[in-house]
Amino acid sequence: MSLPKPTFWKAVMAILFLGGAYATVLRFTQGLGAATHLSDAFPWGLWIGFDVLCGVMLAAGGFTLTAAVYIFHLERFRPIIRPAVLTAFLGYALVVVALMFDLGRPYRIWHPLVMWNPRSVMFEVAWCVTLYTLVLALEFAPMVFERLRLGALLRLQRAISIPLVILGVLLSTLHQSSLGSLYLIVPDKLHPLWYSSLLPVFFFISAICVGLAMIIFESYMSAKAFGKQLELPLLISLGRVLLVLLGVYAVLRFEDLYRRGALGYLRHPGYESDLFFVEVGLGLLLPIALLMKRRVRESMGGLYMAAVLVVLGFVTNRLNVSITGMETSAGLHYIPKWTEIAVTGSIVAAGFAIFGLATKYLPVFPPGPAAPAAAPSLPFRAEQPAAAVGVSHVRA
Amino acid sequence: MSKAILYDSTVCIDCKLCEKACAERNKLPYNDAVSAEEVMSAHKLTFVMNRNDKFMRRLCMNCQDPTCASVCPVGALRKTAAGPVVYDESRCIGCRYCMLACPFGVPKYEWSKLLPRVRKCDMCADRIAAGRPTACAEACPTGATKFGERDELIAEARGRIAKAPGQYVDHIYGLEEVGGTSVLLLSSIPFAGFGLRAPNEPLPILTYRVLSELPEVVSVGGLLMGGIWWITNRRSEVADAEAGDRPAEKGGKSK
Helix, strand or coil: CCCCCHHHHHHHHHHHHHHHHHHHHHHHCHHHHCCCCCCCCCCHHHHHHHHHHHHHHHCCHHHHHHHHHHHCCCHHHHHHHHHHHHHHHHHHHHHHHHHHHHHHHHHCCHHHHHCCCCCCCHHHHHHHHHHHHHHHHHHHHHHHHHHHCCCCHHHHHHHHHHHHHHHHHHHHHHHHHHHHHHHHHHHCCCCCCCCCCCCCHEEEEEHHHHHHHHHHHHHHHHHHHHCCCCHHHHHHHHHHHHHHHHHHHHHHHHHHHHHCCCCHHHHHCHHHHHHHHHHHHHHHHHEEEEEECCHHHHHHHHHHHHHHHHHHHHHHHHHHHHHHHHHHHHHHCCCCCHHHHHHHHHHHHHHHHHHHHHHHHHCCCCCCCCCCCCCCCCHHHHHHCCHHHHHHHHHC | CCCEEEEEHHHHHCHHHHHHHHHHHHCCCCCCCHHCCCCCCCEECEEEEECCCCCEEECCCCEEHHHHHHHCCCCCCCCCCCCCCCEEECCCCCCCCHHHCCCCCCCCECCCCCCCEECCCCHHHHHCCCCCHHHHHHHHCCCCCCEEEEHHHHHHHHHHHHCCCCCCCCCEEEECHHCCECEEEEECCCCHHEEEEEECCCHHHHHHHHHHHHHHHHHHHHHHHHHHHHHHHHHHHHHHHHHHHHHHHHHHHCC
16 A cells, blocks of 8 residues: 555656657657658547547546536535546646647647537537636636635636536537547448447447546545545445446447447457457456446445456547557558657656646645545445435425 | 539540649649559649559549538538539648548648648639639540539430440449539449449538537537526425424425
């Protein structure tokens, strides 16, 4: 349970940032051709597949939890709203950074806001991501206001919080699904194991799954790094929801493969079917099997393992849609250049570093005892939802 | 009326003068090395393909309902009434979605440039506006590439197939493909032999079907969430009141 050796991680980060700095110079002095392995046949690579598609997915915990607490009044989850909103805000900010690398003309990133094409999914995504990043900034703001003791601004933010949350959930629903819709336009290019008219639905449900998994993951990591952890019963509840959603996703996914007659592709071993099994094994089968065991579902370690598997599985899914599934039609294997990986690695490292700093200097985690979650008194306190008690009174 | 190009591969002699004329019009270098490249690129917007001495010209199909124009987030690509699908470089942000989406793999990118553009054939839109044929059609010595009104060229293509049915596959490529294109192709061997495949339905409907749900998602979703909040909020207000100040709440409830 000791802290990860700071010197080791600092060395890893230093190497990543050095590589990233070199790659950045290369990208902005020599162009995309020199800095990437992208080509006319393969115009979207790691920066879109991981940084954008996965980045937005990994940030989905924000809208999931704000909806649960503010709209559905599941007050038990209030203590984990802040880390989720912080992750989401960081995630979206870093997606914008990644786009500055990937766009051929990054200085025109604002063009979709003034040059409209409402028939374009990309146009809708651009608007939603812009607006949602603003919403997240406003949802994140109270942590800063509180720290700086700006009571007036805090009250102002509280007054608009409900419409803000509703707006955030709507925008997230739209663009999380629309990232899948982007690929509806390539029915003959994307491999049948992934091309489906349900792509937007799959992207939306999996975003919520990964959002929940990320909250469990962060809680565990924060406990290790900062001695701050969320109460286990809360995470157990999240684990239950995650299990149900994974089940729904799995049924939809396989039913869709069956209906489209695409299951046959799984009988031929090969590049695509191998990576399909990696995706489904990591993201669906293993975590579902784990979470169905009560002993696993109700332990921190078990939840953590399931969460990591879900994240890895759906990261594989996004990469399969954006890279694996597009390779055969492109007639090549795309392997990112090391400079692409260096930029992506630096962005991820920056995310971890900023998250760490924020939890250190801002009121992200609830104050109080940083006791280990297994303490017997804690579950008891959390299992007393005031609302439930109140409801029984009303009925009586 | 909408203009079009008719390319008849049975008349083509693979002289590549269309390639040369295209390069000149687009101020691109053209020499033996470029001439040998059998692939479209940012510096070669059309080429003649040779498959066992069967020829096929490739260029932007200038679709009637272009996928590239539908996916472009900034409207940099646009179908003109005259037929060409034109590109406005000053709007382009370089997202390359057009390249991903085009069913013919046409738009190409200036990967080596710091401020890259998308490059593709625009059917010599400026020449058409000035009442002239495309550079490739003007340069073609055999009439394999012919410029004219789309309706008239379709009629002519039908006539050629009817007159010499043994010489052609009975198919005008571009008449139906992706909802029709402004470039029409005739061939003596199946088009799949040149890697030319495409569904008959226009592709933009695939994404538009989903996008058109947007107003419903926003209005119904917004109302639904507002309503749920109203109910759950009321419920917790009641719960709070009962927990803290039971008599008052009971008095309120007795009506």
